[in-house]
Amino acid sequence: MALDEVMEMAARRGFFWQGFRDVYSDAPAGLWVYGPLGVKMKNKVIELWREKIVRREEGVELDSTCISPGSVFEASGHTKHFNDKLVECLKCHRRHRADMLLEEQAGLTGLEGLSEEELYKLIVEKMVKCPYCGSSEFSEVRRFNLMFEMRIGATGKDIAYLRPETTQSSVVEIRRLQQIARNKLPLVICQVGKAFRNEISPRHGLIRTREFNMAEVQIFFDPEYPDYDNKFESVRKYRLRFLPAYAREAGEVVEMTCEEALEEGYTINKLVTYWLALYQKLMTEDYGFPLEKVRYYELNEHERAHYARAHWDLQIYSEDLGWVEVVNNAYRTDHDVIGHSRLSGRELKLYSEKRKQSIVPHMYEPSIGIDRLILHLLLLNYRREGERVVEKLPRRLAPIDVAVFPLVNKPELIKAASEIYGTLLEDFEAFYDESGSIGRRYRRMDEIGTPVCVTVDYQTLEDKTVTLRDRDTMAQVRVHVDELKTAIKRFIAGEPLEKLGTPMG
Template sequence: MAPKSKVDTVANLAKRRGLVYPCGEIYGGTKSAWDYGPLGVELKENIKKQWWRNMVTSREDTVGLDSSVILPRQVWEASGHVETFSDPLVESLITHKRYRADHLLEAYEEKHGHPPENGLADIRDPETGDPGQWTEPRAFSGLLKTFLGPVDNEEGLHYLRPETAQGIFVNFANVLTTSRKKPPFGIGQIGKSFRNEITPGNFIFRTREFEQMEMEFFVKPGEDEEWHEYWIDYRMKWYTDLGIDPENLRLYEHAKEKLSHYSKRTVDIEYRFGFQGSAWGELEGVANRTDYDLSVHSKASGHDLSYYEQATDTRYTPYVIEPAAGLTRSLMAFLVDAYSEDEAPNAKGGVDKRVVLKLDRRLAPVKVAVLPLSRNADLTPKAKDLAQQLRQYWNVEFDDAGAIGRRYRRQDEIGTPFCITVDFDTLDDHAVTIRERDTMAQERVALDQVEGYLAQRLLGA
């Protein structure tokens, strides 16, 4: 049996501690669909908050948008998605399971260092390991259809958006007018997208419903390549600033023949997940979409989506640089990178294995845990009052069940940066012990200084 991967270990922890639940589990679940529990939703919100702050509110040149999930059908026809948004589907004649042909070929090339000489004929069946027998590839549309109105016919046919970007492009003129921005400027958006994936899997990595954090940055033609490099560097720095080990990140340049229909150049930011068959997985794509989107929508809609530059008396259709990140893929990378095992002293004078999520404090689902040393008529009310006071500023847990060491471990494995112990000395010296997660160092802090102590250490959280 193959050793358990770090991804499997983290997935088990996430399910056990309520970060993630299988969707509709009581009915047998939906394949590769997930619900986010109390801790998972906090982690997601914290990642979104950091992205929004970094990409929108901290920048003078960017504004936000929240566009509809269901756009007019003409949007997807004009954008080229109806015609070209498809993947090559093959079926194994051995197991009758279906796969994306390009994924099979890419996994072979990553493993062997070269593409297969005979194409799919050289690819072994992923499930059985036998020499592969495959059907001819055929195009499989990634668009999810839905129908609006009382009749399920062509007239009511719409699509759930496969990307948030098109909602930004069709609102370009609205935002330009109302925000009084001018290129170079960006429009950021976070929202759900839907793709009819052939082979969803790898826990929350590839799903049919997912959240994107996207920004479309509009620039003058000729300045696009410089801005593309800027955004590649800027986005890499976001991941490392939030604690991702740079050794686990890499840039992957798309080959020209594999570029999307709208792209002049695309560079992916990938994380070393250690998946079976392919160690690296895409977190984010940074694409130079040229003037493709604004041009096709301008032509199809009859509305002018160009920009008039008064200073030079010229009119042009802006080029677009798009950093497009997957929220749940980022969440998975932050969890895998933060997962750590070490040793901690126990009550018997020995040591126990300790699981700790060394998440950046800004991302941690729970910022502070308040723990009375024991259930006691004097300690419990004091600890509860402190927890309630701190909830004005942070997500705080109160826990009085079990030995104090066990309670520390519970908080360590969900990444809580600080544990505050209210003990019997607190009744006399009006101070508490604050323990830091990573070092396990403890410090005695006066009760009236606790807020300030934490505020200094949870800046930006």
């Protein structure tokens, strides 16, 4: 499986690996560490989101705490509703998500809306076995709250939680943020940060973890005047890919333009429709996933989160994992705002210029799972071409922009290559290597996705030209060192290598 190879490569080369396991073999699952390459790639993934979403949509960015008072999640409904359904093996006492056991052993899907009694009946009927000890004797299914509870202060009386989402801090800060944004409405609040969920059965690498990274946007708007006419016009004819709840059994994607989706009442209003288009474009045009591997999966009324009136998972397909949610898209209406107002006794209203009064806003939220996105970028761009392994990542998302090599380990070439490397560090994530054959050095860079390599050879000493090598085609051109930075920038931006210098060979 490509997934196994990607996971091995990621740990060996320094993208990510399971935390603490090198020293403590009994460390719990679901805790992952990003290494040097993973940190660089994660930063680039987030910066692209900031460029395409935060800045273009005039968002205000917030950095809130990971710890929240218990009252926050009482108001939002998480203490009551943020549950998974758990079953315990009566022999080895391992605990599992009931729906995951049925999905993996019986091939059943779409189980989120079933009751505890219905899930237990299926476990018995399908003769599900514990994956650890093989027993088929299980407890009855029960609910398990996924939040990490903690106590604040020396007395231990004040209950708090590690946040399972960034959303609630955006909600409670909306009045201050609208004031800072000079009464702008819709108000677009953006957050990047950690979230925590006490997953019953962490699995599939970065897909289901207990601590993870999110890039979330909360759009607060006047439900009577969403005010997205101009933005909607820019995507009116853009085609969205849906798997509606009614078409799920057939499994066929339904394509419709934004205009058609809105006219049918499927996407609620122009604002929601625009953001659905924006995130499909982000995943396909910016992060580079093939359009046919992206779809919006509609959740039905039994599957939707407790806060959502409408809910679509933007899913990405791979042969190893199937369709996996990468972006959660929820129309949360005024659920969160009303909940906090009711519990706190304080009104959370925003000023509407159209109505000349303060109103209770509605909220739409697209939320990216950054770790899932990174894993899918590595998985879907992984190639084995003969003896060569190459990560054909989008150029601007590769952790290393450019590598610099002397052709052979000679003092004069090392000196020239080191000087060039030093100048490139000012503008790029650059890497220098003089160890081993030039072919092996190229292969090491191919494996981690470095889009271009600079080689200093004896001709460099004569005319100050170097070779540029394209990761994907392995073609090379010669470029003068004075034009090197410009050539690399153009290449990372998407220009073909042959336009940047004199072809070789």
